């Protein structure tokens with residue numbers, strides 16, 4: 001695990017260095033740089049914040065202050081299966097909150113968190129544009145319409161089974 | 174330096190060009206409420222909105238941001254001015270934990286002292302309908318200072334003093350809207366490396382938001398005793 005972390009760190013470091021070589025060394029470039037880092041890693045790693053800081057001559061808190069202004073940036077990685085629960089008006093009205101609670105319980109994470117095995121991250125989003133199917137849950141690219149709290153376990157179990165099957169097939173081949 | 178003459182509350186005031194109305198008034202011993210004004214700062218912050226005055230021909234302006242002009246006529250006490258100041262003050266305490274008697278800064282708090290000046294009664298905690306604390310939790314990542322966002326009025330004084338002393342701010346605001354809060358540092362390790370633990374942020378803080386801890390707290394104690 002530890003080795004893996006070190007390797008990951010190394011990878012992040014190199015990735016950031018790579019991005020920074022392509023960027024202008026100017027404070028006005030802060031947001032574009034943050035966007036590129038997030039595009040590459042799916043989140044803003046801690047080390048990225050200080051690397052960008054020394055690159056632009058800003059302190060960590062200044063960068064964090066800018067980044068945290070926008071909901072767009074996140075500070076922990078996405079899970080292998082990013083789960084998003086819609087909390088837009090329509091979904092909220094028909095019990096989206098209950099589904100979200102059920103998700104928190106089933107995955108044992110809080111909104112904005114990631115499971116220990118890094119398989120699932122849980123986030124709430126505002127309207128995803130298919131209110132007719134409310135309440136809507138999205139896992140990765142897949143949309144789950146008309147969710148209820150009782151359907152949560154079913155969906156998660158199915159997902160895990162699919163994964164196992166896929167893994168099985170891979171070993172078979 | 175060019176001299177400017179203006180009238181504040183029927184009093185003729187002479188001052189240097191470039192001076193802000195607030196400074197000119199305070200120098201002339203005319204009090205205007207203010208919480209975010211820093212005399213030495215290059216740019217006014219203008220965040221607390223308590224220093225509203227009426228300038229003839231212009232209407233309501235914040236006295237800490239507007240430079241004086243020749244012949245300017247300023248009123249600091251009109252009913253309209255008092256009303257907007259009161260509103261500004263109420264906004265500052267909208268989710269402030271007003272349990273003043275139990276607060277460590279009781280009687281030393283600028284925000285509390287100002288209440289009388291803007292004629293707002295500080296209500297008791299039973300009336301407190303603030304943001305839930307889990308929304309804005311206490312920050313204890315810095316060993317020398319704790320930060321309570323529920324007491325903070327986002328005046329920016331601590332950020333200013335920190336960047337003045339350290340050359341760059343080790344604390345700054347983050348998030349936005351009513352979730353705006355100070356970040357002492359996203360990484361506690363950095364604080365220990367860089368922060369000289371001078372405690373000046375807590376000294377300038379007009380409220381109980383920044384509380385000295387550990388060695389800093391005992392320093393203050395011994396200074397008071399001695």
Ligand code: SF4
Pocket residue numbers: 324325326327328329330331332355374377378379380382383
């Ligand atoms: S912590 Fe104190 S000094 Fe800093 S912004 Fe808040 S109220 Fe102002």
Ligand code: FES
Pocket residue numbers: 086087088089090091092126127128129130131132134135136
């Ligand atoms: S509110 Fe959920 S999809 Fe529109």
Ligand code: FES
Pocket residue numbers: 206207208209210218219220221222223224225235236237238
């Ligand atoms: S003193 Fe003018 S806005 Fe705060």
